[in-house]
Amino acid sequence: MSDFPPNLSIRPLTIEDIDKCVQLENKGFPKEERCSEQKFKYRLTVAPELCSGLFIRDYDYKYNFINLPEVAEELEKAHDEEDDLREDEDFPAKSSVLKETLIGHIIATKIPGEKITEESMELGTHTEKSRHIGIHSVVIDPTWRGKNLGPLLLHDYIQKLSNQDVGDQVVIIAHKELIPFYEKIGFNDNGESRCKFADTTWYDLSIDLVAKDDNY
The missing domain is CATH 1.20.5 (Single alpha-helices involved in coiled-coils or other helix-helix interfaces)
Structure with a gap:
């Protein structure tokens, strides 16, 4: 496809990416659903290994x-x-990389329970010993939507977490119209969520993390 983004790269996010993440979040979500800069700072500090970015790179x-x-x-x-x-x-x-433009990200922490709650979305709730990874944000730059970049980023994310054995399950809340999108990736629809973040109706989804055996 001629208009597909050139030089795509996926890597873990760090606190140094915070400004790019905030800008992308502002593009992708209505104001009441955005992750705040303060929460980005917290999540990128306590769990950068659970946060992934999709970049377009400009090379030397x-x-x-x-x-x-x-x-x-x-x-x-x-x-x-x-x-x-x-x-x-x-x-x-x-470095051969002159510039990185963030066009997609996944932001997550380990949550204390098995489902996303309003409490688990607050500061200070990352629970390192937990085996449940709660995704707080998935976004693709509106300019690059409709090119299967969301599935690309999520499949890469799930596969890497599975092989790293950092948890047993990834959970997320989503709007009803996005349930088919997540089901195609492998998530299970667990029904309407008790979480009412931003005074909105959400649905709980989950996917088990199973390491792939390469010895076959």
Whole structure:
């Protein structure tokens, strides 16, 4: 597909990504349903390994395969000359990644119970010994919706958590119209939720984490 995002990358989020997460959250949710900056700070601090980001990466010129050979050759020459001028200076190694644009994220913590509650969404409720991972936010930038990026991010997330043995189950609350979306990914519909966050009706969904056996 020609309009599919180039150079996609999925990696764990860190506290350094907080501004990008806040901006993406503001794009993806109505005001009353957004995760606050304070909650982002808490969740990215206590459970960064449970938070995942989908990025579009811009790479250094030499990794940009779309350049025509003659263009790439000119860029190579210009950069080699610049490197010659700086070879005696003590510069740290430069990453090939020049820029990352966050277009999707999953934010989660370990919750004290088996279902998302309004209490489990508050600050200070991450429970490290819990085997239930509660997803508080799943969002794809509106610009990139309709391209199966949500399933891509969630499948990657579930698979990695399963193989890392960090919990037994992932749970989430969702609006009724999104139940089919999550069911296609493998979540089970557990009925209407007792959680009334943002004075809205939600539905409980869950998926078991089962490590895949590669020895077959």
